[in-house]
Amino acid sequence: MTQRETLQILGVTVIGSPSALLALFGIIPMLGYTPSERLVARCIQVSVVSGLVAALAILGVMLATGTRHVPIELGNWVVIPQEGQEGFHFHLKFVFDRLSVPFAILSFVLCGTVGAFARIYLHREPGFCRFFVFYAVFLLGMIISSLAGTIETLFLGWELVGLSSALLVAFFHDRPAPVRNGQRVWVVYRIADAAFLIAALTLHHLTGAGDFDAMIGEGAWPAGVASISPHHALTVGLLLLVAAAGKSGMVPFSGWLPRAMEGPTPSSAIFYGALSIHLGAYLLLRVSPVLAASLPLRIIVIAMGSLSAIFGAVASRVQTDVKSALAFASLTQVGIIVVEIGCGLHYIPLIHMIGHACLRTLQLIRAPSLLKDYQALEDAIGSRLSKNGTIWEAMIHAPQRAWLYRFSLERGYLDGFLDELFLRPFMRAFHWSDGMERRWTDFLSGEASRESDRVAPYGDSLEQDVG
């Protein structure tokens, strides 16, 4: 077996193991069968371990042979022949390089850890199987996003991560609060996805191909050079920055971060503390040659990262629950990572991401036992933990401190700001249109035309005999 064939088999195993897991978890409920917790856990172990071993083997081969760029071609998912003037292909291509391999290994390690933790944490929970279906969607989405060799493939994984995130925030769906928060997360993700798709289309339009090679040069990451003009780089880069900001909860989209903590602790740990919050930064790192092509774009990236880091640091200090505090602490680190990317660094943000993801996973998994940990710590040192303020607190006068406290507690009024700026005018406009349509159909009918007006908000107690 040649080295190329070995790498191809290993690459397919990395992609195939989470795909098989999702297929299994998707098909079983369709057949009306509920798998046991033991079976679910075993399937996850097999999938994560096989994917991880294959990814490590690829890393080993790359290190041993000095190969820095291993493309895995799975062919065209869809192809329309190009004999004529127009053609289309959806190329399934994955790339193992110095950026994607560490991120894929990180995804497997953290998903495996959280999977093992969640099995115990959610033991006998009514939504146990539902959680792991979403988990499988997330794992596949992360692996596809990490290893994507074309922007369409990255979008595919990106969407899977977004859907699983929103559904997991609303995991405890018997209460309205998690559902409302899940909806909010979904809205932000859809905006980010739309920006991403428009950026992908623009890039496709400019370069004529969806391959990253065509966009950022043939060199293995991070050696590529963007093949588009600075002006185009600025346009595309801004769209990608919006997509990354939405996914990573950067300012002004940070409002969804504490809302996302409504989900079960394992999903909070893996999504908002560790992996998906870094996906935006990962995207920026992947397209770093595009950022490098435009100085104004880099300045905007640095400004946005700095703003997010400062906001996260301030907001995390006043949160009243540990998960929200950790979420804003994550935002601080993500902001710093984005600043590093904006400064043109490559390996430092990658190492920062990996280290931060591991630390934050540990912290979030320990979050439910925080008070016990505090007590153990105080017992060990023999006194209460110090609550002295920092030097910054001493430098700020009391009125400003009160304002800052209120600002941080209200999470920068970002949700209200976005609602006032976009949501309310949007809703007002369409409510007005709805009213005008009502008047028009009433006029044409010569009577009140809408029977739906008589549907009561709580009309679902009228169960009928469905025998």
Add this chain to the structure above:
Amino acid sequence: MMPELHYPWLECSVLIPLLGALWVGWIRDADRARRHCIVICCVTLSCATGEWIDFMRLGTFEAHDHWDLLHLVFHRDVFVIDELTAPLLPLGALLYLMTVLSTLRTKINRFSFGWTLVAESILLATLSCRSPWVVIALLSLATVPPWLELRARQRSTRVYVLHMGLFIVLLCSGQALLPDGASPENPPILAGGLIAAAVLLRSGVIPLHCWITDLFEKVTFGTALLFVMPMTGAYAVMRLLMPIAPNWGLQSIALFSLMTAVYAAGMALVQHESRRFFCYLFLSQASLVLVGLETATAIGLTGALCVWVSVSISMLGFGLTLRSVEARVGRLSLDSYHGLYSHIPALAALFLLTGLSSIGFPGTLGFIGAELLVEGAVGVYPVVGVLVVVAGALNGIAVMQAYFRLFTGTEHHASVSLAARWPEKVAVLLLSVLILGGGLWPQPGVQSRYHAAIEIITRRQGGFQPSSDHAAPPARDATVELRR
């Protein structure tokens, strides 16, 4: 000489539901009528599927029936299928079968099975015809069953009659004014404008869309679904408008359709009731099909034809799920949470799956179609592509909002079992297989729609007259050569 199918699939597809309607009309017991109707719909679907398979095996652009009885009477090929309509016939038959199959016993006294079969027969005949006047006659005839139901339910018919009357008048006058030799190079402005106005009205393009929301308010959900879901407005565009409209005309229509897609997506977000929400969501998706059709490029048309199929299947599943939930708990308000997930998890999953498929979520039937559509739209006007993406994003938000409102947010306490019945489970399984199967293995479907798109473009380029039933279009190989 036009190629011939091996069996009279087309005539059987049209006549079986028509005769079945007479048979079902005699049956007084509604439950028995429902069971007979299901069997008739199954047989019709088998014939339509047989037609599709037979046509694919012929490897031709068009074909007419074997033992064509209508040819003996009218001395012309009334029923002809081509690349465009071959898969639309089984799709139409599937829409009817799924709707009838998922009609619960609580609703069988309100839902007319006889008229449903008549409507199915008219739809399949429409899709099997190419002669403009016959298509116009059948499109006009198709407006009758919903009107009869409105009358039977003692609802105001004024909105419906005004719009459909205008539709028929515009269509007939446009076709009557159409000069000989009309083509995209020699476009008939007045006649083309009248036909365009008619098909836009039938497709529910703003500001002529209010009849659709009114229809959903006043007739049974099943009848409303079956009237709008086959997208006969888009079919009329392909048959009546595409052969004569110049590119600028099509792009003007695309602009209206695009506005409708965005507007309806926004309106779906502010609706208080599930039927109206569904109606706007469907309008938005159907308008995206029109946007793609009117780009008149191979990729855009392929995308539109793929989205046509995916939207039909996805929105059918979506609508049937809503209808099944309505059958259990009555008309559904979207102002409150209903928390039905724990009672009907299968329907909740289908609701989400079909909703995601309709917005082109990866791995579902709609994904590749949406990609092609956006790609084609960007090729014509980049801003069109951006607005298509915006409409898709708004629809995605609306779908998830409806899912959360209906299936989550509270604990629903039911005094009777709300679990899905076996016909519903069959419908859920079948639609899930189609959506996921078509999503994971899209190449055959895309290839078929691409051939249809090329055929349409070739006809436009060649000024092919659809009225000349016997005119032979170029062979498939020749078309490929033309493109080369």
